[in-house]
Amino acid sequence: MSEIRELLEKFEHIANNPREQLDNYLAQGKKAVGIFPYYAPEEIVYAGGLVPMGVWGGQGPIVKAKDYFPTFYYSMALRCLEMALDGTLDGLSASMVTTLDDTLRPFSQNYKVSAGRKIPMVFLNHAQHRKEDFGKTYNARIFKQAKEELEKICDVEITDENLKKAFEVYNENRTLKREFVKLAATHPQTVKASNRCHVLKSSYFMLKDEYNALLKELNDKLKALPEEDWDGARVVTSGVITDNPGLLQVFDDYKICIVADDVAHESRGFKVDIDMSIEDPMMALADQFARMDEDPILYDPEIWKRPKYVVDLAIDNDADGCLLFMMNFNDTEEMEYPSLKQAFEKESIPLIKMGYDQQMADFGQVKTQLETFNEMVQLNRF
Template identity: 50%
Template structure:
């Protein structure tokens, strides 16, 4: 199968997630909506159901959700609720609502109230102190609550054997996505910014084994290609999400390759695998505990600016010439962290640009001008 054909399959899934939902429902599967971030999708998979990522929308306008949301809530959360209210996600059988950021924490109750009597909403509170024994146990307890609620929806128990198998499926997926990120950075002449995003984005809308089967084929084809002599610029992207094709097309139009990313919607969830042996619930809790260098996670050593140093190393290791930070509007954690990230980048002599984005943006004229100017600086 050619690279073009494979990329078109990822694009189809990325552009039309609602078709994926309907297709799974027609197969007799139940579908569980999963909001960001770090929800244990393995539990949904082990229950024989389909985890469906909900990361807002680039095409919808916030209307009904205004009745439930403060205007300063980020558009990812508001548009997730909008789709639940306007019927777009009526085929879902349940919803997992993590509370890991300042918006999703209160927003979880908005989802519960808005969906009362319509859709089971499963509350998930991650521990702030995730590494000590008490944090791990709290995480196991929370995941057990999610497991119990999923069993009610599926009508069958989630066995340890099924969960270990799900962990293996997800570890394989994470490995394939890590490999793709590396290969895409080596072949920007073949993998455009738009196509790169579609590959990652589609992973939220497909069963992971189906997505991995396609991705491993794509990786195999990319690994056969000769080295690319890229004449354009190379950057690393950072932020919560940047999946708008119109915005990413600006990078392609200006010959700016994305050679690596520090994006919550893309590579961050792929960095840490879970143990495939032992207690599978503890393995998932430990996997969350092992996550690091994320603006959304508590860092007891934050005074050392470890995350800033991590991003600097990522830029240097990737061979990028600079960093583009997509700052989600009204995202307090990102806004508070920015001065420290800027300090680390400036100290390492790495040029960067900060672009304010949200999913209600329709005019990218200013962003285009800023990106073009940044390319000239590089």
């Protein structure tokens, strides 16, 4: 158990100290590239011998970004731009930026005219009609353009051979994360909700081969333990991101076991592997993107697919309910809420909606909601 504790503490330290990680890689003579949400193909970065560094906002002041955005834009985007402007991201050789929602589109242009002067932007305008052949062809082309731009900015060569090696590393990474998520659900006493988040979050700040070795060690040690009993609530979480330290402490204090998640910062990002049988690496990336579903940010003509998917996550993992964290001013997620609410009501599974902001420090309302939820869980069990 002490070895597991040491590994969890290592993941936590990395998750909470991305600047230290970046400085360590720079000291080794490596170049790093910022990977902004969502679905940027960071395998291209890795294949160039570069370090992908995830940029998903975080806690901290928002001052300079207000010169470019109105204050009612969701906090993650504001904080991402602030970090690029205030020096937090200094040392990056480039940033990879996508445009998959109505905030990320202006974000890309605001980044270009501000922080882009210091940290060049590699721009990806994904095709939302991603499943049709023409959509795959288009996405393969923009991935190729991103590769060529990255080669020019960072003075590297990204070969097909290295791309395929990167695909193997990243497929292993996704497999290990999916395995860890299941192990965390069956070992809730050993892996608290905060531990689970730190393990997954640290992946954004490590070279994936290094992370894979560490996560494999943790998974092997968890598999050697018997499954653990749990008298707290078992939940599915949903939303964009839930890594606020105050929120994680509330999860632990109120004995919340996350048995599965529909969180963009977590499981949504590693659901789909790359098909290694596809010869053209860019088409393989486009095919992977085509098979990504159940995400409000991605267009899908089957509009009722995600509600069923999230409900099934709760049913299949014997969850007591779903905690939905609705990021303030995120219109994309808000528009999906009515259909999600209806699906959970149909199955008589509690769905607790909570307003969320990365800058939140007072979680009094969340505590009240969780107290009520825990009482409901206990009554249902007896």
